[in-house]
Amino acid sequence: MSELKEFLLPDIGADAADITDILVSVGDTIAVEQDILTIEGDKASMDVPSSLAGTVKEIKVKVGDSVSEGTLVLIVEVAGSAADAPAADVPAADEPAAEAAPAVETPAAAATSQLKEISVPDIGGDEVEVTAVLVAVGDSITEDQDILSVEGDKASMDVPAPFAGTVKEIKVAAGDKVSEGSLILVVEVQGAAAPEPVVEAPKAALAASAPVVETAKAAPAAQLSPSQVSIAGSIKASPSVRRTAREFNLDLAVIPATGIKGRTTKEDVQTYVKAQLLLAKSGGGGGGLQVLASPKVDFAKFGEVEVKPLSRIQKISGPTLHRNWVTIPHVTQFDEVDITELEAFRKEQNAIAVKQDLGLKISPLVFMMKAVAKALQQYPNFNSSLSDDGESLILKKYINVGIAVDTPNGLVVPVVKDVLNKGIYDISREIGEISKKARAGKLTAKDMQGGSMTISSLGGIGGTQFTPIVNAPEVAILGVSKSAMKPLWNGKEFQPRLMVPLALSYDHRVIDGAEGARFITTINNYLSDLRTLIL
Template identity: 50%
Template structure:
């Protein structure tokens, strides 16, 4: 049966209030708690929501009207309401009132007998993109499954390419793929819905309890429903109070839309009465922002930039033969990140050298020992650098920190995870080695080899790329004397290693040939000053010169 009910203005804590916005039209179907109108009291604006789902039959008020408590705002057609004799309904309500008020059931008057069993039921659950550890969208580069496929937990569903690497989004449970909501080439972000998977769940089925008491069984069910509705109302009120505290003139429903799309309402021009921001204003603002080129967004403060004159395109073919090659996906993603870090962090680079003559002799000796044992372990100079940096981070904790988002405090980390830049055919990626301070040289050598192979094969997972405290970028196998590495925010420093070479070093009596390793330490000057950076590189050089100090 269908019934038409009136929606009235509830007690809003004042006398007459003004209707400032009509959120629906006659004929609209709306859900429970969806806003019908917005009213303005002396202190704030608030939505008047629907108390049930249904269709708007009539609107009894218009924008600008002054209404009071009890005024009929609209009428709604409610679906699924069964008519019942008025007497029976009243009796049921009376029976419910007692347990709701007293919230107790006497044990001596109630005997409940329950039997339970389990059965498998089928349900469809949504699968979302996990936290990618970055803002913005990433590319879907491969769809691994098809609709109808049976998948096991941890089986890959799709492949994404983040700013650092490619990664599979796995199935969170066993089941059957019912729907795929993305295609190869789409852009998605953290929390995006990508698929629906059907799974079977074991649930308890309860036989209806036999209740021997004066209070009928339905009263217990209704009592639970009443409690649920009261709790949801409390949440709604707290949200409205929070919204009302802002200085921007906008209704809670408008603020909700703005939050969903990440819109700063302070930048939106309102077209309503008294410059009030309406839903249409937010939608128009979003459309305008999407249509703006990246340079325009940078100039108005929505991204980092210096508002420099636009570089006019040049036709290089006028000067000779050319070839245009598209950037790899990793380059497209990492480029803006590198630019953001370079212009957003005040970089300073400290240069130093470490005498690694004895270290290199020890390394070669140990590799010979491993070879005689037919072991696959081969210690590289980078492994010693990892251990030395871990020790230096313990001595100089400012380098194992991050600046808070508001720039008002420093967050110190009690763990030591070090990222290592790896050159791959598709571009630079930076996997992370966890708990370096707790691992030995042999374990680190094995892990470094494995993670480097995964990086070059494009098989790094998201967890392989997250949680770094500090980064090492080594060009020692290629060449160069020094360089200025770019800090990988939110880290505050990065160490560059160049090619070691034999140099004459004065020992107080004569010059001796020593193997010297160039060190280039870039640091965030907001957190670290020059003297501290010099002490860090001095500590690092000392540790590398005598690796026995790593044991202390």
């Protein structure tokens, strides 16, 4: 007759794990070694096989439950159990009764050596290549010692031994293709019971043990859990930890491991990510450039101080400027432009605007924008951005110019669209409108997006030169300083000319020095002779 037996969760190599899937249903007929449960812990995600064969009568767990060794999982109806077998011989009255045990051993059984096999565990792939055999015949190996290196599509891994012993045979060689279950080694294990015929142990006893059952003839291949597989030689981590590291694009080699025997745990990865986020928020670390953190100084001990919080714009722009400065290889090209005729024309136009009550004022910046737009049309590399992977150049077919505007809360860069096709009056009106919005703090994200190149003009404030920082993802920026009257030699005599300093900073990954010199010279030509702008 049949008998109901309990299947308890075996040793899973962790204190607790969560059930992610139940692979059987009530009424299903299951076989020994059939997977019945999927669990995931800090170290691994694994399937749990059954040690019982029979019909599932009850399922005592559900998805999401946290379980540990000994947790009741299933009640299984087992047919033809040992209870129905003929009674064994009863010992005589003067013979001592045998002590109850999971398996009946012969009194002559003696401790001796035994050959056991080690096979490839579940390594998360269909097939991998053996890159190195790390032991030789005759070597004594210890538990968790790396014995094999393999490499697949997803990772390079070392396979450790699940038990100690002496290597008797090596069944693989470098270059072989192996998969889960492939035989690796035959190992002689000391202190094992001599191979004697044994009676099958009761199922309830096996339920609390590992799912591998040894037979009288030979031990089956020892299966390693995924948590026993290490990555890249000395780095040991479970598949779930490796997956988390890949999601964050992290190198496990740089993450301090705190797990048993040097394993990297999920908590190690989480701690590392939190530390990097804090470092980035504080402005330290240099984006991987190994920049020393700023020293902590108690300034109050030197005198009175006041703590003033950064403005919202400063908090946003500061990290961006820092990133642009340390990640873009800047080159700055300097020049001076004779804007004597340009300035005379500008004043004439402003006088006309006043007479006609147009309500606008033309600034030198308008002509700078037109000259830059014309130069961008002539040199398309300046009107581009690097792709995210740095492997290609994105050439823009539109020409929009950003202008840096000084506001009480910090610097902002609104963008004037389609500058090449707009006239001087149109651009002047638009600059006036966006400048008012900027100073009132009413610019939207759309107002500051889509720039081809930026102009930063400090001419109204002062200074002779400065080196502007490229406003990524743009690849160039033009700095304009204060104009001044200077004597200029015309071949016969010195003449007083109005000169304005220019500084062109550009990304040297995209633009070389010769092209940079040509670009700023072209702008010089346009500004020194306005007639060239209409050609």
